[in-house]
Amino acid sequence: MTITLTHFLLISAILFSLGMYAVLTRRNAIMVLMGVELILNSANINFLAFSRFGDMNIEGQMAAIFVIILAAAEAAIALAIVLNIYKRFHTVNVDEISFLKD
Amino acid sequence: MYEIIFYFFAFVTVASAAVVVFSRNIIYSAFALLFTFFGVAGLYVLLNADFLAITQLMVYVGGILVLLLFGVMLTTNTVSVDIKSGSLNVFPAVTVVAAIVGLLTGVFWTSEWFMSSTMGELTSQTTSKEIGNALITTHVLPFEIASVILLVAIVGAAMMARRERVK
Numbered sequence: 001m002t003i004t005l006t007h008f009l010l011i012s013a014i015l016f017s018l019g020m021y022a023v024l025t026r027r028n029a030i031m032v033l034m035g036v037e038l039i040l041n042s043a044n045i046n047f048l049a050f051s052r053f054g055d056m057n058i059e060g061q062m063a064a065i066f067v068i069i070l071a072a073a074e075a076a077i078a079l080a081i082v083l084n085i086y087k088r089f090h091t092v093n094v095d096e097i098s099f100l101k102d
Numbered sequence: 103m104y105e106i107i108f109y110f111f112a113f114v115t116v117a118s119a120a121v122v123v124f125s126r127n128i129i130y131s132a133f134a135l136l137f138t139f140f141g142v143a144g145l146y147v148l149l150n151a152d153f154l155a156i157t158q159l160m161v162y163v164g165g166i167l168v169l170l171l172f173g174v175m176l177t178t179n180t181v182s183v184d185i186k187s188g189s190l191n192v193f194p195a196v197t198v199v200a201a202i203v204g205l206l207t208g209v210f211w212t213s214e215w216f217m218s219s220t221m222g223e224l225t226s227q228t229t230s231k232e233i234g235n236a237l238i239t240t241h242v243l244p245f246e247i248a249s250v251i252l253l254v255a256i257v258g259a260a261m262m263a264r265r266e267r268v269k
């Protein structure tokens with residue numbers, strides 16, 4: 001039994017749905033960020049799988065590199081926002097932060 | 103042998119991702135995320151992407167995970183040992199996620215994917231030379247834009263996270 005493109009796609013589908021579940025249900029803002037990282041990783045697996053099994057040479061890997069770059073930038077900015085929220089509201093639960101000004 | 107390695111990394115990835123999502127303790131989630139990133143890096147190696155695997159380990163494990171752990175420790179009262187985090191909207195979320203995973207697996211199973219002439223066989227040559235060439239020839243514009251984005255993100259994050267406001 002050989003490993004085909006579908007195997008990698010199924011792994012990425014499972015990873016995507018787990019990340020989606022974390023984003024939708026967890027109260028802690030940092031857990032939401034972890035869910036976003038899982039989603040980005042599943043997208044990267046798809047890019048690399050299509051890059052290897054399709055005839056795309058290096059193109060999929062280039063897309064994956066830029067996804068990793070954007071993930072790093074996103075994590076830094078999001079953590080700064082979360083720290084600001086904690087300074088102001090003394091909580092990082094996303095369901096308690098429901099107004100724009102105090 | 104290839105199959106065994108694939109299933110091992112797939113199991114590590116999926117199991118630790120499940121721990122990340124379903125664990126009540128956010129510290130456990132952060133450490134399970136470490137194993138998820140390792141498993142995904144292993145899958146990258148199986149996909150002929152050795153450079154991406156190393157980049158994944160350096161950026162995600164060395165950077166993003168440490169950043170997330172700092173975020174956990176800075177935003178929880180370790181004195182009151184209240185680092186549990188609850189869930190909300192469980193029923194709608196389960197519905198939406200079940201619909202998404204059903205749709206995705208259905209599409210992935212039933213589609214006739216284009217297969218390359220080499221059938222995606224493993225190569226032993228490294229990809230870093232090709233990636234380096236592509237970064238300074240065909241992909242030079244996204245490369246430069248990415249460097250500007252990283253600079254803006256660093257300055258913006260440091261600006262937002264500093265303690266006192268500039269009047």
